[in-house]
Amino acid sequence: MSLIGDLVEITLRSLFVSGMAAALATAIGLPIGMFMGLKKFRAQHVLKGIFNGLMAMPTVALGLVLYLVFSRSGPLGIFELLYTPWAMVIGQSILILPIVISLTTETIEHVDPKIRELALTLGADEKAAGAAVLRESFGGILLAVSAGFSRAISELGVALMLGGNIIGITRVLTTAIALETTRGEIALGLGLATVLLSLMLIINMTLRVAEKRVRWWLWE
Amino acid sequence: MKDVHVHFDEIHALRGITLDVREGEFLSLMGPNGSGKTTTLRVFAGLLAPTEGELLFKDTTITDENRSVLRENSTVVFQTPIHFGTSVFKNVAYGLRIRGISEREIERVVKESLALVRMEHAAERPARDLSGGEQRRVALARAIALDTDILLLDEPTADLDKESKVIVEKVLRNINKDRGTTVILSTHDVFRAKRLADRIASIDAGEIRSIGPADSVFRLELETLVDETELRNVFKGHGVIVDEDGGILQVTLENGVVIEAVGENTGEVTITISPDDILVSKERVQSSARNCLNGRVVSIEQDKNTRVLHVDAGVPINVNITQASLDRLGIRENDQVFLTFKASSVLVY
Numbered sequence: 001m002s003l004i005g006d007l008v009e010i011t012l013r014s015l016f017v018s019g020m021a022a023a024l025a026t027a028i029g030l031p032i033g034m035f036m037g038l039k040k041f042r043a044q045h046v047l048k049g050i051f052n053g054l055m056a057m058p059t060v061a062l063g064l065v066l067y068l069v070f071s072r073s074g075p076l077g078i079f080e081l082l083y084t085p086w087a088m089v090i091g092q093s094i095l096i097l098p099i100v101i102s103l104t105t106e107t108i109e110h111v112d113p114k115i116r117e118l119a120l121t122l123g124a125d126e127k128a129a130g131a132a133v134l135r136e137s138f139g140g141i142l143l144a145v146s147a148g149f150s151r152a153i154s155e156l157g158v159a160l161m162l163g164g165n166i167i168g169i170t171r172v173l174t175t176a177i178a179l180e181t182t183r184g185e186i187a188l189g190l191g192l193a194t195v196l197l198s199l200m201l202i203i204n205m206t207l208r209v210a211e212k213r214v215r216w217w218l219w220e
Numbered sequence: 221m222k223d224v225h226v227h228f229d230e231i232h233a234l235r236g237i238t239l240d241v242r243e244g245e246f247l248s249l250m251g252p253n254g255s256g257k258t259t260t261l262r263v264f265a266g267l268l269a270p271t272e273g274e275l276l277f278k279d280t281t282i283t284d285e286n287r288s289v290l291r292e293n294s295t296v297v298f299q300t301p302i303h304f305g306t307s308v309f310k311n312v313a314y315g316l317r318i319r320g321i322s323e324r325e326i327e328r329v330v331k332e333s334l335a336l337v338r339m340e341h342a343a344e345r346p347a348r349d350l351s352g353g354e355q356r357r358v359a360l361a362r363a364i365a366l367d368t369d370i371l372l373l374d375e376p377t378a379d380l381d382k383e384s385k386v387i388v389e390k391v392l393r394n395i396n397k398d399r400g401t402t403v404i405l406s407t408h409d410v411f412r413a414k415r416l417a418d419r420i421a422s423i424d425a426g427e428i429r430s431i432g433p434a435d436s437v438f439r440l441e442l443e444t445l446v447d448e449t450e451l452r453n454v455f456k457g458h459g460v461i462v463d464e465d466g467g468i469l470q471v472t473l474e475n476g477v478v479i480e481a482v483g484e485n486t487g488e489v490t491i492t493i494s495p496d497d498i499l500v501s502k503e504r505v506q507s508s509a510r511n512c513l514n515g516r517v518v519s520i521e522q523d524k525n526t527r528v529l530h531v532d533a534g535v536p537i538n539v540n541i542t543q544a545s546l547d548r549l550g551i552r553e554n555d556q557v558f559l560t561f562k563a564s565s566v567l568v569y
Contacts, residue, residue, distance in 0.1 A: 114302045117267055121296040122315035219306035
């Protein structure tokens with residue numbers, strides 16, 4: 001395969017793996033973040049502290065733990081996930097889950113409490129008032145998801161330890177950059193890094209531009 | 221409300237308020253800032269549960285289980301307008317959509333409500349991009365669109381420009397008279413309370429100081445305010461009836477300034493002019509207002525979000541004006557200005 005062909009394949013795989021990880025983390029993290037942001041319960045502060053702390057989880061440490069879990073002799077070894085893109089998806093989604101939860105909680109908590117009151121005084125029940133708060137938090141929730149995606153696509157530890165950097169199967173942009181640099185192919189490494197950075201910037205800028213329109217549409 | 225108390229931690233915000241609001245009446249809760257007006261409104265709106273006491277709505281005692289009845293039958297216009305992050309139209313339509321009203325009907329009601337507050341031109345604009353006065357008017361349109369039995373308003377005209385004040389007061393009067401909506405309005409302005417309300421409940425330090433027909437509570441409050449020198453533009457003079465049919469009184473103040481007022485008292489009288497009701501301009505304006513005084517701006521004082529012009533017009537007169545209006549007119553200290561106000565804006569007692 002040509003260099004361009006390889007580059008396109010690696011880029012698409014990076015997008016797929018990190019996109020799936022972001023989707024999975026959003027599906028799990030959003031309801032948890034919403035619950036923590038809208039409700040008051042015991043041990044809320046402790047839980048928030050834990051999730052905030054896990055936002056800075058070392059990727060290599062997480063990769064090592066999950067390597068042991070997914071390895072043949074590990075508890076989930078029977079699924080034979082190690083060195084597959086799905087292991088990377090699971091690993092990255094665990095990595096970014098605290099980011100999605102923490103930022104979602106934070107953004108919902110910072111919506112003006114009068115928004116909920118306003119909805120209630122206009123006849124909304126608690127559920128509809130909660131939905132109004134969520135609509136108001138949309139920008140922050142989008143930021144949580146895009147921050148999670150950016151962290152996933154730019155991390156190396158989990159991708160390397162759970163994917164193994166197998167060409168044509170688990171090689172993604174970050175593992176390819178690390179490999180080419182160790183091989184002494186600095187120019188190629190720099191080219192791949194430029195692609196990665198451009199990708200992150202384009203995706204985040206597109207999301208920001210789309211945010212206002214989507215927010216408007218949410219009130220339809 | 222029967223003997224309602226509200227505590228916020230150490231603060232005893234309401235201290236045994238008993239208040240009976242009649243269906244279709246216009247009640248004004250009047251009192252200084254921090255007196256408990258807003259807390260009383262929040263209890264009425266079902267947003268706050270009393271710490272002690274009883275709350276009844278049409279003979280049904282309100283509890284935590286049925287508090288939503290209050291929210292279904294009332295709408296609140298908050299002092300600081302708050303809007304959803306969407307267009308004016310969708311903000312006004314929100315409560316109607318919650319109630320499952322058809323889109324066609326929603327469109328009709330929203331347009332009609334926006335027209336009442338003269339905001340129909342801004343239907344598609346983001347609500348949060350509007351000026352403070354416009355946002356207040358949209359909040360009022362959103363409330364009246366729901367046509368609930370009770371309309372609760374927390375200082376709806378505070379810090380508004382004169383045009384918005386006139387519009388808001390007119391809409392409130394019409395809603396109360398034409399639709400029979402019960403209106404409960406909190407205000408610290410004794411003149412506004414008198415002008416709009418059927419009854420006034422004067423609240424101070426979480427307690428009702430006096431309650432009764434607007435005229436009698438107004439006079440009582442006015443005397444208290446004069447005693448406490450809180451009231452501005454209070455003058456003594458000699459009144460003579462000049463137009464019996466129109467009930468117009470000409471009051472000559474101690475230093476020769478003549479002011480026309482609506483009233484029947486003659487001889488030695490005291491008059492007050494609401495600082496909110498005086499139109500200030502650099503040129504003489506053509507209007508039906510019977511009073512137009514020429515004076516010099518002595519000083520401009522900042523009072524929260526408004527500015528107070530101290531004008532020497534033969535007598536010291538204070539005028540409330542918004543910063544935006546002040547900027548637009550380009551008025552500075554020592555400028556010559558004209559003060560225009562209606563005879564009905566002068567109260568005689």
